[in-house]
Amino acid sequence: MKFLTRQEELVLLTIYQLKGCSYLVKIREHLIENTGKEWSISSVYVPLDRLHKAGILSTTVGKPTGKRGGKAIKYYEITKFGLKSLAELKAINDTMWKGVTNIITEG
Amino acid sequence: MPGLKSKPPLIPYLLLKLFLPKSDSEYLLGDYNDIYESIYHNKGRLSSDLWYWKHSFLAVPGFLLNSFYWGITMFKNYLVIAFRYLLKEKGYTFFNIAGLSIAITCSLILFLWVQNEFSYDSSIKDSDNIYRIVQKLEHAGSKNKIARSQIPLIPAIKSDFPEVIGACRFFQFNQKFEINKNKVNAAGGFIDPDFLDMFSVEFLSGDKNNCLNNPHDILITETLARKLFRNETALGKVIELDRENHFTITGVLKDYPINSHISFDYLMPFEILFVWGVPKDAWKSVNNPIYSYIKTDKPIEAASFNLKIENIVNEKTDRQNTKLFIQPLNDIYLHSDFRGDYAGLGNIEYVYISMIMGIFILGIACFNFLNLSSSKIIGRTKEIGVRKVIGALRRNLIIQYLTETYIIVFISFIISLGLIIFYLPEFNSLIGKSLYIDLKNNLLLLLVLIFFPILLGLLAGFYPSFILSSFNPSSILSGTSKTKISGSPMKKVIVITQFTLAISICIGMIVMYQQFDYIQNKWLGFNKEALMWFEVSQEMKSNFDVFKNEVTKDPSIENASLSSHLLTDVTHIMGQIDWEGKEEDSEFEINCLLVDENFIPTLDMKLKDGRNFSKEHTSDLENSVILNETALKLMNLSDPLNKKIGYHSNDLNIVGIVEDFHFKPLQSAIEPMVLVYSEEEELYMYVRINPNNILSSVEKIEEIWAKVFPNTIYDPQFLDSEISAMYSNEEKMKNIFQAFTLISILISCFGLFGLASFMAEKKTKEIGIRKAVGASTLEIVYMLTKQFALWVITANLIAIPVSYYVMSEWLNSFEYRIDISITIFILTGISTLLIALGTVAYQTIKAARVNPIESLKYE
Numbered sequence: 001m002k003f004l005t006r007q008e009e010l011v012l013l014t015i016y017q018l019k020g021c022s023y024l025v026k027i028r029e030h031l032i033e034n035t036g037k038e039w040s041i042s043s044v045y046v047p048l049d050r051l052h053k054a055g056i057l058s059t060t061v062g063k064p065t066g067k068r069g070g071k072a073i074k075y076y077e078i079t080k081f082g083l084k085s086l087a088e089l090k091a092i093n094d095t096m097w098k099g100v101t102n103i104i105t106e107g
Numbered sequence: 108m109p110g111l112k113s114k115p116p117l118i119p120y121l122l123l124k125l126f127l128p129k130s131d132s133e134y135l136l137g138d139y140n141d142i143y144e145s146i147y148h149n150k151g152r153l154s155s156d157l158w159y160w161k162h163s164f165l166a167v168p169g170f171l172l173n174s175f176y177w178g179i180t181m182f183k184n185y186l187v188i189a190f191r192y193l194l195k196e197k198g199y200t201f202f203n204i205a206g207l208s209i210a211i212t213c214s215l216i217l218f219l220w221v222q223n224e225f226s227y228d229s230s231i232k233d234s235d236n237i238y239r240i241v242q243k244l245e246h247a248g249s250k251n252k253i254a255r256s257q258i259p260l261i262p263a264i265k266s267d268f269p270e271v272i273g274a275c276r277f278f279q280f281n282q283k284f285e286i287n288k289n290k291v292n293a294a295g296g297f298i299d300p301d302f303l304d305m306f307s308v309e310f311l312s313g314d315k316n317n318c319l320n321n322p323h324d325i326l327i328t329e330t331l332a333r334k335l336f337r338n339e340t341a342l343g344k345v346i347e348l349d350r351e352n353h354f355t356i357t358g359v360l361k362d363y364p365i366n367s368h369i370s371f372d373y374l375m376p377f378e379i380l381f382v383w384g385v386p387k388d389a390w391k392s393v394n395n396p397i398y399s400y401i402k403t404d405k406p407i408e409a410a411s412f413n414l415k416i417e418n419i420v421n422e423k424t425d426r427q428n429t430k431l432f433i434q435p436l437n438d439i440y441l442h443s444d445f446r447g448d449y450a451g452l453g454n455i456e457y458v459y460i461s462m463i464m465g466i467f468i469l470g471i472a473c474f475n476f477l478n479l480s481s482s483k484i485i486g487r488t489k490e491i492g493v494r495k496v497i498g499a500l501r502r503n504l505i506i507q508y509l510t511e512t513y514i515i516v517f518i519s520f521i522i523s524l525g526l527i528i529f530y531l532p533e534f535n536s537l538i539g540k541s542l543y544i545d546l547k548n549n550l551l552l553l554l555v556l557i558f559f560p561i562l563l564g565l566l567a568g569f570y571p572s573f574i575l576s577s578f579n580p581s582s583i584l585s586g587t588s589k590t591k592i593s594g595s596p597m598k599k600v601i602v603i604t605q606f607t608l609a610i611s612i613c614i615g616m617i618v619m620y621q622q623f624d625y626i627q628n629k630w631l632g633f634n635k636e637a638l639m640w641f642e643v644s645q646e647m648k649s650n651f652d653v654f655k656n657e658v659t660k661d662p663s664i665e666n667a668s669l670s671s672h673l674l675t676d677v678t679h680i681m682g683q684i685d686w687e688g689k690e691e692d693s694e695f696e697i698n699c700l701l702v703d704e705n706f707i708p709t710l711d712m713k714l715k716d717g718r719n720f721s722k723e724h725t726s727d728l729e730n731s732v733i734l735n736e737t738a739l740k741l742m743n744l745s746d747p748l749n750k751k752i753g754y755h756s757n758d759l760n761i762v763g764i765v766e767d768f769h770f771k772p773l774q775s776a777i778e779p780m781v782l783v784y785s786e787e788e789e790l791y792m793y794v795r796i797n798p799n800n801i802l803s804s805v806e807k808i809e810e811i812w813a814k815v816f817p818n819t820i821y822d823p824q825f826l827d828s829e830i831s832a833m834y835s836n837e838e839k840m841k842n843i844f845q846a847f848t849l850i851s852i853l854i855s856c857f858g859l860f861g862l863a864s865f866m867a868e869k870k871t872k873e874i875g876i877r878k879a880v881g882a883s884t885l886e887i888v889y890m891l892t893k894q895f896a897l898w899v900i901t902a903n904l905i906a907i908p909v910s911y912y913v914m915s916e917w918l919n920s921f922e923y924r925i926d927i928s929i930t931i932f933i934l935t936g937i938s939t940l941l942i943a944l945g946t947v948a949y950q951t952i953k954a955a956r957v958n959p960i961e962s963l964k965y966e
Contacts (some may be wrong), residue, residue: 024138041162042169045135049128049173064137071137 004089008047010035012056012086015076022076023062024048048076056082115143116156119163126167128174139163181503182510189511196483198864200515202857203479207519209850210472211563212526216534217465218555219542223366224458227440230364232307236406237273238433240264240399240416241445254445256399259388261299263419264401270412273402275299276377277369278395279449283820284373285347286335290820293331295371297380305402306369312342313358319376325354328362331372365541368440368449390423396447401433409433446771450832457840464844467608468851469563474605475858476567478598480512482862484571505572512568513560520560538839599898602862606902607909609848609855610939614910616848617931622918623841625925626834632768632777633674634711637798638826639805640673643790644819651792654815655705663797663804668705669789674770675829685753686742697738698770698778701785707733707765709795717748717763720784726760731784733763738779752781759783776922793826852939856946859895863950866891875959887955892947899943903936 004012014030015022028044031037051057062073078086127135139159147155193200228234240260244251258276265274278297283290300319302308310318311329318326325346332341345353354375363371381387413432420429434443441455494504527544535541546553641647647654648669655667704720704727706712715736720727732752734742744750744761751758767777796804805823812821831838874887882890911927918924 024135025141040165040169041135041138042166042173045131045166046169046173049131053177061134069137069140071133071140073137074131074134 011047023073056085115159119160123163126170185507185510189514202861203476203515204519206472206475206854206857208522210468211523213468214465217461224453227366234436237402237436241434243430252445254448257390261399270403271401272404273301273305275301276397276399278397291334293372295373297375297377299377309361311359311361318357322378322382323354324357326358326360326374328360328372330362332359464847471605471608471851471854473567474601478601478858479861480571508572509568513564516560516564537842602898603902605855607906609851610906611910612848612851614935616844618914621925623837635827637796639794639823640826641792643792646816646818650815657811661807663800665795666709667794668709669703669792670706671701673791698780701783709793713766715764715766727784730760731762732759733765733782735765735780736767737777739764741779859946863947878959884955888951891951895947899940907932
């Protein structure tokens with residue numbers, strides 16, 4: 001069973017949080033806001049591509065808008081399989097992070 | 108861009124267009140525009156441009172890596188599929204790899220050999236400006252190009268010609284040195300000092316400029332030094348030639364490169380020859396193996412230079428017809444065609460033949476591959492259809508099938524390299540060279556090893572891949588496609604060409620083998636079996652009679668004789684001969700051999716007329732000659748016995764006529780020859796022994812030798828090995844050709860086997876129907892093999908006239924040759940037919956036996 005990379009995991013979670021209307025620009029904004037790190041376009045795109053090819057995300061193509069100079073938007077959604085993977089991921093995380101509460105106050 | 112209030116900067120935009128993955132480039136560009144516009148709206152032109160620049164460059168590595176990642180993943184997929192397929196089709200894979208690796212091994216070895224041949228004399232600096240002086244002697248019916256020159260030629264040239272900056276002679280002479288009772292054979296010769304620089308001789312110790320000042324100086328190579336002195340320093344030591352001659356070692360040389368036309372273990376100054384009594388001004392004779400070389404400061408015009416040096420010789424010899432010419436050094440090894448030349452020279456013809464052979468064999472293997480893979484295509488149409496439907500582009504399919512091809516090529520290559528490393532030593536001993544793989548220094552080889560497989564894969568793989576990828580999926584899957592491959596003319600052409608190549612090589616080899624066999628066994632006019640020869644020392648000359656008497660007491664030793672030349676190396680020519688009825692003013696030079704009265708009986712020659720020389724006729728010595736038949740024909744004397752021929756001021760009596768015998772390689776006709784009874788200039792002794800007890804005879808002679816010639820080293824040699832040595836090149840080529848013929852036939856049979864299995868597979872349905880309708884197994888076999896038989900016969904019909912023509916041309920270079928008989932062609936034709944049918948038979952019989960129910964089950 002292959003683990004998701006950190007970037008893939010974060011991107012997947014972002015899409016989950018955004019609950020629809022997830023496209024690259026929005027996903028990137030959310031990531032920058034919430035992780036505090038600078039994400040380049042390709043560092044968002046590459047996980048999206050991998051997740052898509054792995055069957056975790058599905059894509060829909062939207063209508064071109066004037067705003068983007070006539071280019072269409074690609075929307076990403078989590079598939080059923082993707083939700084299952086996410087659940088697995090959460091289970092692993094819960095197990096591994098169990099009992100880790102106040103790291104700063106310890107030692 | 109429609110709708111955008113402002114355009115993003117051009118350069119990063121182009122960059123993005125270049126590196127964005129094609130499938131998502133539209134969306135990604137849109138994403139960039141999206142953000143660009145937002146920033147433009149919020150913070151203005153400058154900020155948005157800056158952002159655009161930054162983020163386009165930042166993103167590129169990520170996109171590149173992503174494409175690369177997918178490329179690798181796809182490639183892994185292709186590899187897995189290709190391996191799976193190759194493992195499934197074991198027969199196909201095996202024959203392909205086997206055929207290719209054998210062919211690659213052969214061509215790589217041939218490549219190494221050809222490269223080695225062309226590398227001769229490359230260690231000599233400024234070789235473009237070094238020439239050898241050779242000459243043409245015209246005498247009695249044949250023109251003789253001779254590589255040797257007169258002794259005084261080089262000194263004369265050196266003084267008179269400003270354009271000549273170096274000139275030297277090399278007198279080739281093998282010696283036996285004795286040190287501490289240790290006898291060592293050494294090759295080498297006498298040189299002029301310019302030789303050292305001209306031939307880039309390297310010194311390990313000793314002074315290059317002061318090493319040959321004294322006639323008794325000597326230079327030796329490191330290998331000879333080790334043989335004589337083990338680990339001691341050789342410089343300054345003294346070695347013995349024989350009791351009277353001691354030489355001081357004034358220099359130790361690095362071993363001279365093997366790939367040079369000259370080889371030596373020792374070098375002595377030319378001066379010593381004059382000390383020993385060799386005449387300094389012998390302008391007329393070219394008896395000795397002396398080779399003259401000159402070096403010029405820039406390339407010279409041959410014709411005028413040749414004329415100039417001819418004039419010198421003409422002047423000194425009072426003749427008009429000397430023909431000298433300069434031969435470029437770089438031409439010597441491969442392009443020399445002279446009498447009296449070095450042994451072991453190469454031949455450019457054989458180089459060309461080898462190159463062609465290598466290409467032929469590769470061609471056969473490639474044809475194999477093409478045939479086999481295009482045969483398999485039929486079985487894969489469904490696979491291709493499905494792939495295309497899933498979404499494979501033509502490009503992907505091509506890559507996939509090229510991957511398959513390259514895996515086969517790669518594996519074949521690895522196997523070949525292994526085979527080469529394993530077999531190279533044996534090949535080396537077969538051809539008498541030392542080829543080796545040295546990638547560090549052999550850049551060409553490295554390039555070949557890299558590009559050869561790439562090219563091979565493309566060559567062998569591109570045709571099937573193109574055909575494969577062009578299928579229309581829908582028609583395949585619905586079963587209505589007409590497969591054009593099956594009976595395609597391409598396949599016929601390939602098989603026929605393959606067999607034509609193999610058959611031509613086969614016929615060529617048989618003819619070559621027969622010709623060489625003929626040469627080696629032809630009666631030469633004298634008996635070459637069990638004939639020993641020795642170089643004659645002064646002591647031997649004086650005590651010869653004693654020796655002969657002692658030696659012939661033993662029943663297994665039959666006779667002994669002295670003569671001026673080794674029979675394989677006759678270069679003494681008599682000029683200015685007169686005879687009754689000779690045309691005025693015509694100049695003839697006739698080969699001449701000085702012999703004793705034992706010569707004709709020892710060599711088992713036949714006297715046709717008259718008698719042999721004899722001690723009983725006291726006037727014989729120095730006054731009698733025996734002519735060979737060709738000389739007699741030339742002189743056109745009706746009643747030759749007791750007539751006289753005039754030589755200079757002497758009259759010589761013709762006492763007999765001997766049957767013609769060969770004293771030159773069978774490439775040339777027998778020339779006129781005069782045997783002169785003489786006791787001067789005897790340099791060689793022959794001893795005829797009984798062939799049944801050679802070893803004991805050799806020992807017995809050695810015992811007698813020690814008694815009669817105590818001061819001369821006993822070094823027995825046999826004449827038949829000298830004679831074989833004349834044809835050593837041909838012998839080697841014969842071996843090589845034999846091997847490669849078998850290989851090309853083998854590879855062709857591989858191809859045929861694979862093809863047959865494919866055809867049988869393809870026709871299972873047809874066979875099933877025919878059997879159901881009532882055809883017998885035999886009829887089916889006939890039907891299947893008929894096609895193959897036809898192809899093989901066609902190949903024969905093409906190959907026969909072509910190889911006949913080529914081999915006749917080659918045979919023309921031999922004066923004494925076999926006739927190409929029809930039996931060769933008939934034999935080859937039938938054998939190839941049988942081999943092909945045999946190869947095919949297994950598959951066809953198996954197919955014909957199949958129960959029709961099995962094959963028709965799925966209809």
